[in-house]
Amino acid sequence: MSNDYIYTTYIKTTAEKVWAAITNPEFTRQYWGHDNVSDWKVGSTWQHVTSEGQARIVGQVLESVPPNRLVLSWANPANPTDESRVTFEIDTIEDMVRMNVMHGNFKAGSSMAEAVAKGWPRVLSSMKTFLETGKALDTWAGHDSDCAK
Amino acid sequence: MVTDEDKVFKALADASRRQLLDKLRKKNGLTLGELCADHAMSRQAVTKHLVLLEAANLVVTVKQGREKLHYLNPVPINEIYMCWIGQFEQKRLQALHNLKQSLKENDHEQ
Numbered sequence: 001m002s003n004d005y006i007y008t009t010y011i012k013t014t015a016e017k018v019w020a021a022i023t024n025p026e027f028t029r030q031y032w033g034h035d036n037v038s039d040w041k042v043g044s045t046w047q048h049v050t051s052e053g054q055a056r057i058v059g060q061v062l063e064s065v066p067p068n069r070l071v072l073s074w075a076n077p078a079n080p081t082d083e084s085r086v087t088f089e090i091d092t093i094e095d096m097v098r099m100n101v102m103h104g105n106f107k108a109g110s111s112m113a114e115a116v117a118k119g120w121p122r123v124l125s126s127m128k129t130f131l132e133t134g135k136a137l138d139t140w141a142g143h144d145s146d147c148a149k
Numbered sequence: 150m151v152t153d154e155d156k157v158f159k160a161l162a163d164a165s166r167r168q169l170l171d172k173l174r175k176k177n178g179l180t181l182g183e184l185c186a187d188h189a190m191s192r193q194a195v196t197k198h199l200v201l202l203e204a205a206n207l208v209v210t211v212k213q214g215r216e217k218l219h220y221l222n223p224v225p226i227n228e229i230y231m232c233w234i235g236q237f238e239q240k241r242l243q244a245l246h247n248l249k250q251s252l253k254e255n256d257h258e259q
Contacts, residue, residue: 004177006209006220100209121227128228 005117007101009124013131015090018097019067021127022088031130032123040064046072059083074103074112082110099124153205157225160205165190166198170207173221180216 011018021027025035028048034056038046042064048057058080059073068090075083085105091098101120106113129135160166169184185195199219202208209222234242 006177006211006222007224008206008209008222009224010206121223122231124224125227125231129231 004104004106004113005102005120007103007120007124009099009128010093011097011099011128011131012095013097015067015092015097017131018090018099018127019070021131022070023066027130031126040066040070047077059086063087074116076112079111082107082112084110084112084116099127154225154229156201156205157207157229160201160207161226163198165194166202169195169198169202170221173208173219177220178211178218180218184219 021031023036023038023040025037028034028036029051032048034048034050036046037049038044038061040046040061042061044061046059046061047055049055055077057074058077059075061070061072062085063069063071070088072086072088073083074086075081083105084103084107087100087102089098089100089102091100101124103116103120168188172184173179181192181196181199184199185192188195190198199208203210206225207222209220210217211220212218
């Protein structure tokens, strides 16, 4: 196993809701900016696509065990040979869900590694806020609610 | 609870722990031995710091054979960022940060 990045967040929600947040375009467009589109079956293609139909990220579904594990290949459609691999692990721990996102298997000299290192922390924070408050927010926007808990 | 913000701030309030995070930022997935290398701290001290960093969810570990690999998890820091910095201040703060960096670099050159 070779994973260059691992991101973890704990979310007060259920594994099923996290799975839906990753795989349902109605949800992804609210906190991740664009639609994640696929039938999420092993061997199918998936894409992260704008509302105008422009694919930003494309790949294949490599493993799919709802609601706990999803493995995708990941590439910019303009540079399809620069392919990497993303694994989502969704585990229920008491009344919370721990979501791990592992991004690795980068090709030597990949330009994707740096981009995803900046992107994932924002996507995960945004997903957490979306699932915990039910509020739709722009991926790059901040919170409206009080931050001190 | 694991997500406790206090744990993140406490974990960050120590230069040695921030040094360990810096090491992982430069090279992710290090073993305990690699994290201890060229560090003034004892192995025990590093282990103690790593326990705190893990409890704050700033470091995530993965077992690989007999080794444990350590990864930097910046998500809790990003949550703090999203809360108190937000989108509007970002450009001005970036400009200030760039200015500070260039002044620092000038300092080193002299």
